[in-house]
Amino acid sequence: MxxxxxxxxxxxxxxxxxxxxxxxxxxxxxxxxxxxxxxxxxxxxxxxxxxxxxKFRGACNAVWALSEAEAHAGVVTHSSGNHGAALALAAQTRGISCHVVVPDGAVAAKLASIRRYGAIVHNCAANLTAREEKCLQVQHETGAVLVHPYTxxxxxxxxxxxxxxxxxxxxxxxxxxxxxxxxxxxxxxxxxxxxxxxxxxxxxxxxxxxxxxxxxxxxxxxxxxxxxxxxxxxxxxxxxxxxxxxxxxxxxxxxxxxxxxxxxxxxxxxxxxxxxxxxxxxxxxxxxxxxxxxxxxxxxxxxxxxxxxxxxxxxxxxx
Amino acid sequence: MxxxxxxxxxxxxxxxxxxxxxxxxxxxxxxxxxxxxxxxxxxxxxxxxxxxxxKFRGACNAVWALSEAEAHAGVVTHSSGNHGAALALAAQTRGISCHVVVPDGAVAAKLASIRRYGAIVHNCAANLTAREEKCLQVQHETGAVLVHPYTxxxxxxxxxxxxxxxxxxxxxxxxxxxxxxxxxxxxxxxxxxxxxxxxxxxxxxxxxxxxxxxxxxxxxxxxxxxxxxxxxxxxxxxxxxxxxxxxxxxxxxxxxxxxxxxxxxxxxxxxxxxxxxxxxxxxxxxxxxxxxxxxxxxxxxxxxxxxxxxxxxxxxxxx
CATH class of the missing domain: 3.40.50.1100 (Rossmann fold)
Structure with missing residues (x-):
């Protein structure tokens, strides 16, 4: 789906x-x-x-729709803010890990809440290519499932x-x-x-x-x-x-x-x-x-x- | 009372x-x-x-507790802000006039809402004596009933x-x-x-x-x-x-x-x-x-x- x-x-x-x-x-x-x-x-x-x-609605739906096997290695996303925090909290509600790729220059308040909800933060340059590459790298290294912010x-x-x-x-x-x-x-x-x-x-x-x-x-x-x-x-x-x-x-x-x-x-x-x-x-x-x-x-x-x-x-x- | x-x-x-x-x-x-x-x-x-x-609670109670005769000439108060706006709106709900004595230096946002609710604003110096004197003057000139902000x-x-x-x-x-x-x-x-x-x-x-x-x-x-x-x-x-x-x-x-x-x-x-x-x-x-x-x-x-x-x-x- x-x-x-x-x-x-x-x-x-x-x-x-x-x-x-x-x-x-x-x-x-x-x-x-x-x-x-x-x-x-x-x-x-x-x-x-x-x-x-x-954003919590979509993130929560994506996290809880995963099978046990899919959810095991956690989730990953790239987000300048609200989706990152939302996925972090959604992952926390299910007790799985969450990786968030954050571009340089993200809003401080949003970055703080990503961390507050226990996500592992990965920094990258502030462009889409860098974000997607870093995201792919985390996927390969951890097996985490990508939850794209809007597609x-x-x-x-x-x-x-x-x-x-x-x-x-x-x-x-x-x-x-x-x-x-x-x-x-x-x-x-x-x-x-x-x-x-x-x-x-x-x-x-x-x-x-x-x-x-x-x-x-x-x-x-x-x-x-x-x-x-x-x-x-x-x-x-x-x-x-x-x-x-x-x-x-x-x-x-x-x-x-x-x-x-x-x-x-x-x-x-x-x-x-x-x-x-x-x-x-x-x-x-x-x-x-x-x-x-x-x-x-x-x-x-x-x-x-x-x-x-x-x-x-x-x-x-x-x- | x-x-x-x-x-x-x-x-x-x-x-x-x-x-x-x-x-x-x-x-x-x-x-x-x-x-x-x-x-x-x-x-x-x-x-x-x-x-x-x-503040709207107290002002509203004071305005609606007045007899028809008392309410006729309206109400007056001195207030640096919220009580003035509250009395203005309370008076508006009863269809009577409201005078507000405002000390110089009042918060702009609060002054704006006093005016928005249709009160007649009277300026005075930013001390209690000046406020009370101006208030008394308005009472004498208009017959308005004083509604003190807190006593x-x-x-x-x-x-x-x-x-x-x-x-x-x-x-x-x-x-x-x-x-x-x-x-x-x-x-x-x-x-x-x-x-x-x-x-x-x-x-x-x-x-x-x-x-x-x-x-x-x-x-x-x-x-x-x-x-x-x-x-x-x-x-x-x-x-x-x-x-x-x-x-x-x-x-x-x-x-x-x-x-x-x-x-x-x-x-x-x-x-x-x-x-x-x-x-x-x-x-x-x-x-x-x-x-x-x-x-x-x-x-x-x-x-x-x-x-x-x-x-x-x-x-x-x-x-």
Whole structure:
């Protein structure tokens, strides 16, 4: 299954598999933000998920789907942050070892939580080739199973459980807005939404400085060769091939967002909801606020994907 | 009633009176913080209260307890922040006018929300005499009723409803920790706890640089003459006379906390719970973490009193 495209049954299986370990996160409302957007906003609070991000869902599903024999030598991944911490904790819940290949320059807060959950950290240069080579090397040396941050089918299915919960908790949502980086959350959301509530549109929020998903969907082919320029540290990766394929099939929309608007939305979320969400989450609210014609009057689901902010590197520090 | 000491019946009356307007805030838990404190911590999330602070409870009780005739000319108060915003919103829920006397140098975020809720702002110099004189002047000119931030009996009774909810929501708490500034929350909590769960101890957390409550209780008389030196902007005021009297009667304990420990507790709360609480709230967790012998192994209630942080003046900015 890890190499084929996941389907809705896989999302349902994931929900059952992760339920002893993952939280059913709350859905938050805000009078002020509803007024500002002239819409009903329902925020799925994945920053309150374990490890502070939706990533725990996919990692947990991947770890617990392994056979005893597969799980024996542990798991390995490369991740600039949340997926690494998520896999580390998921491995800990099963009592197996976890190796995380971390590129130089990763966010300090995220690196700290990878270590806190007991993973063995391997450093490498900050480019995809170096990460994949180091990962391969660890696989060969340890026998650990690779759990890719977003192309792994069980990871995608796991991420789809956030939308599953949101659509079950809130009736008749008309639009669901999620951020897109590698596309694990985006494609899992597309699968769950198409099956549960086909009339509900999935809208992806993508940084202008890393808008490969928007360009890829417009071109009809995956265009992964670009240099990201965004402070949304969770959204700098190119959309994965299976993720792109799923997003194309489900005809999702993409809205691109300027970092300045994301930053403003993040401050607004902090101030009005008192929820510490990271830039890669705030981008979804920014997409709503920047496109009033698209969302006004609607019942909108917004996935707040994570809350792992580096407090020593706030974008307005020293401003 | 506003000039006499409130009792538990007043807290119950306040709970009924504010229930159409105030939120019943959730009680939050954190595995990491429990592990760190070796205790069971139950956080009453008053930063999720309307206006982002427990202050809405007392203000709302005071506004809705007024007769039609009293309410007609509106209300007035002096406040460096949360109480001003709280009274403004409370007045708005009743459709009456609200005047707020604001000392120069008040936190920008708090000033902004006072204005957002439609209050008429009057500026004055940053000392108690100037505030009280300006307040008196507004009373004379408008006929508005003064609602003092912490000595007003209905305000005290209203603040007591947070502890009421917490003690009803969580069984068998052994200690309840709340911050103390003017003492509205502290004395309301003492009243509610003594009546509902007499074996539960009330512990106040007070900044070392504004430890007048600790000194006053030790001396057996109110010592209000001091110059505060703390970044807990909500806790710079001296404890009020009726508040002191109630705290003395209920034999509460006070723990003093260094700002450095409060700052560390605030970062910890932000990072682990993703809840944006202000320094004046984080001090309660700091008191717990700095006194392990006092709290280890216990079921501890902690009131997170507010979340109105000035994001442009974070204490570690530029550090």
């Amino acid at each position: 890890p190499d084929s495209l996941p389907c809705f049954d896989d999302v349902l299986a994931a929900a059952a598999r992760i339920s002893p370990h993952a939280y059913v996160t709350p859905v938050l409302r805000s009078r002020s933000l509803d007024a500002l957007a002239s819409a009903q906003l329902h925020f799925k609070a994945e920053h309150l998920q374990r490890v502070g991000a939706f 792994n089918a069980r990871v995608i299915a796991g991420q789809g459980t956030a939308a599953l919960e949101l659509l079950n908790a809130v009736e008749a949502l008309e639009v669901l807005v999620v951020p897109v980086g590698g596309g694990g959350l985006a494609s899992g959301t597309a699968i769950a939404t198409a099956a549960l509530l086909p009339d509900c549109r999935v809208v992806l929020a993508e940084p202008e400085g890393a808008a490969d998903t928007a360009r890829s969907l417009a071109a009809g082919e995956r265009l992964a060769d670009f240099v990201p320029d965004t402070f949304c540290d969770g959204l700098r990766t190119a959309v994965g091939q299976p993720n792109f394929e799923l997003l194309r099939r489900h005809a999702v929309e993409v809205l691109t967002v300027r970092d300045a608007d994301t930053l403003q939305a993040m401050r607004l979320l902090w101030q009005t909801t008192k929820q510490l969400v990271e830039p890669s989450s705030a981008i979804a609210l920014a997409a709503v606020l920047q496109n009033p014609a698209r969302f006004a009057g609607r019942r909108v689901g917004v996935v707040l994907s994570g809350g792992n902010v580096d407090l020593d590197a706030l974008p307005w520090s020293g401003a | 506003p000039d006499s000491l409130p009792c538990f019946d007043d807290v119950l009356a306040a709970a009924a009176r504010i229930s159409p307007h105030a939120y019943v805030t959730p009680v939050l838990r954190s595995r990491s913080l429990d592990a760190l404190a070796s205790a069971q911590l139950h956080f009453k999330a008053e930063h999720l209260q309307r206006v982002g602070a427990f 007003n009996a209905r305000v005290i009774a209203g603040q007591g409803t947070a502890a009421l909810e917490l003690l009803n929501a969580v069984e068998a708490l052994e200690v309840l920790v709340v911050p103390v500034g003017g003492g509205g929350l502290a004395s309301g909590t003492a009243i509610a706890t003594a009546a509902l769960l007499p074996d539960c101890r009330v512990v106040l957390a007070e900044p070392e640089g504004a430890a007048d409550t600790a000194r006053s209780l030790a001396a057996g008389e109110r010592l209000a003459d001091f110059v505060p030196d703390t970044f807990c902007d909500g806790l710079r005021t001296a404890v009020g006379q009726p508040n002191f009297e109630l705290l003395r009667r209920h034999a509460v304990e006070v723990l003093t906390v260094r700002d450095a420990d409060t700052l560390q507790a605030m970062r910890l709360l932000w990072q682990t719970t993703k809840q944006l609480v202000e320094p004046s709230s984080a001090i309660a967790l700091a008191a717990v973490l700095q006194n392990p012998a006092r709290f280890a192994g216990r079921r501890v209630g902690v009131v997170l009193s507010g979340g109105n942080v000035d994001l442009d003046a974070l204490p570690w900015s530029g550090a």
